[in-house]
Amino acid sequence: xxxxxxxxxxxxxxxxVGCQRERNEDSLIVSPPLFVVADGMGGHKAGDVASExxxxxxxxxxxxxxxxxLLGRAVESANHAVITEAQKAGREGMGTTxxxxxxxxxxxxxxxxxxxxAYLLHSGKLQQLTRDHxxxxxMVEQGHLTPExxxxxxxxxxxxxxxxxxxYMQPDLYEVTASEGDRLLLCSDGLTGMVDxxxxxAMLARVRDPQRCAAALVNEAIANGGADNITVIVVDIxxxxxxxxxxxxxxxxxxxxxxxxxxxxIIAGAAxxxxxxxxxxxxxxxxxxxxxxxxxxxxxxxxxxxxxxxRETDVNVDDLQPSAQTHIRExxxxxxxxxxxxxxxxxxxxxKEDAAEKMARGKTVVSSSAASSSSSKSETAAKK
Numbered sequence: 001x002x003x004x005x006x007x008x009x010x011x012x013x014x015x016x017v018g019c020q021r022e023r024n025e026d027s028l029i030v031s032p033p034l035f036v037v038a039d040g041m042g043g044h045k046a047g048d049v050a051s052e053x054x055x056x057x058x059x060x061x062x063x064x065x066x067x068x069x070l071l072g073r074a075v076e077s078a079n080h081a082v083i084t085e086a087q088k089a090g091r092e093g094m095g096t097t098x099x100x101x102x103x104x105x106x107x108x109x110x111x112x113x114x115x116x117x118a119y120l121l122h123s124g125k126l127q128q129l130t131r132d133h134x135x136x137x138x139m140v141e142q143g144h145l146t147p148e149x150x151x152x153x154x155x156x157x158x159x160x161x162x163x164x165x166x167x168y169m170q171p172d173l174y175e176v177t178a179s180e181g182d183r184l185l186l187c188s189d190g191l192t193g194m195v196d197x198x199x200x201x202a203m204l205a206r207v208r209d210p211q212r213c214a215a216a217l218v219n220e221a222i223a224n225g226g227a228d229n230i231t232v233i234v235v236d237i238x239x240x241x242x243x244x245x246x247x248x249x250x251x252x253x254x255x256x257x258x259x260x261x262x263x264x265x266i267i268a269g270a271a272x273x274x275x276x277x278x279x280x281x282x283x284x285x286x287x288x289x290x291x292x293x294x295x296x297x298x299x300x301x302x303x304x305x306x307x308x309x310x311r312e313t314d315v316n317v318d319d320l321q322p323s324a325q326t327h328i329r330e331x332x333x334x335x336x337x338x339x340x341x342x343x344x345x346x347x348x349x350x351x352k353e354d355a356a357e358k359m360a361r362g363k364t365v366v367s368s369s370a371a372s373s374s375s376s377k378s379e380t381a382a383k384k
């Protein structure tokens with residue numbers, strides 16, 4: 001049976017070494033709302049270590065809401081962790097792909113590096129959400145290879161971007177709005193190299209239980225030769241998450257209560273009930289260029305105080321990532337004050353890391369300039 005460890009998120013997963021590899025270098029995370037596939041590379045250079053380091057780092061840093069900028073920064077941190085581990089263990093050259101997503105209701109944030117993939121089955125049609133960072137994908141885009149030729153090309157495993165190869169690596173980021181009844185697939189190239197998209201689409205549409213579907217896809221890849229490790233995650237999109245549903249039902253009930261009490265002339269009782277409801281909500285918004293935390297809701301209800309200032313933070317909205325700036329300026333509503341403070345902590349960490357990175361780059365530029373000046377003086381002295 002499909003697992004449902006979190007309300008309204010149903011998924012299945014399976015990973016297998018395949019038929020031709022000695023060990024499984026793939027790693028995965030199935031911890032709603034976070035789902036990740038990582039395909040390690042390097043063979044004797046410890047691709048399995050690279051993928052494990054990457055998913056462990058991401059698991060510790062990934063956001064709990066579909067904020068694509070925060071997810072991207074977590075993937076960048078995973079990249080640095082792989083590089084550090086390679087240098088420490090003398091395994092330069094090891095690396096891993098990573099396709100990570102955070103799901104909340106129908107909103108999906110995706111961060112992607114390499115040739116693992118994310119697909120969405122929508123209205124029975126399969127859509128590839130991510131773009132492969134590979135040599136054959138570039139050749140297909142340039143018209144030098146067909147997709148069919150790329151699937152069997154001798155250089156199909158040559159990827160152009162991965163975790164562990166470049167400290168300045170940037171993941172591709174995607175924000176997707178799915179629909180209730182859609183199905184998300186994350187997989188390593190051990191599946192897509194053995195099973196074509198048409199067969200994947202048919203399997204996703206036919207096998208309704210996500211755990212059985214994940215197992216069936218892996219079995220199909222093995223039956224076709226299983227030339228690589230195979231990892232598959234299938235997630236059913238079931239619409240608005242349970243928290244949002246409860247919040248919406250609570251909001252509807254509250255408005256009905258307010259109306260009934262108003263019609264009965266018991267305004268004081270309605271105000272008291274509304275106050276209790278709004279005590280369970282919070283939001284972040286921009287004021288004087290800073291991120292400010294409020295308890296309550298940003299909406300106005302005549303005769304009722306709907307929000308209370310908690311604190312003004314030291315976080316400048318202009319220092320945040322663009323999408324985060326947009327959310328804050330529009331008013332970012334969260335489920336509780338604890339969730340609001342957690343987001344502020346994430347933003348503070350982000351700003352500190354950005355500042356440190358800028359300072360490090362500045363020192364590098366100054367050092368290079370000083371070295372150049374010293375060299376010029378030495379040459380002048382030599383001429384004299």
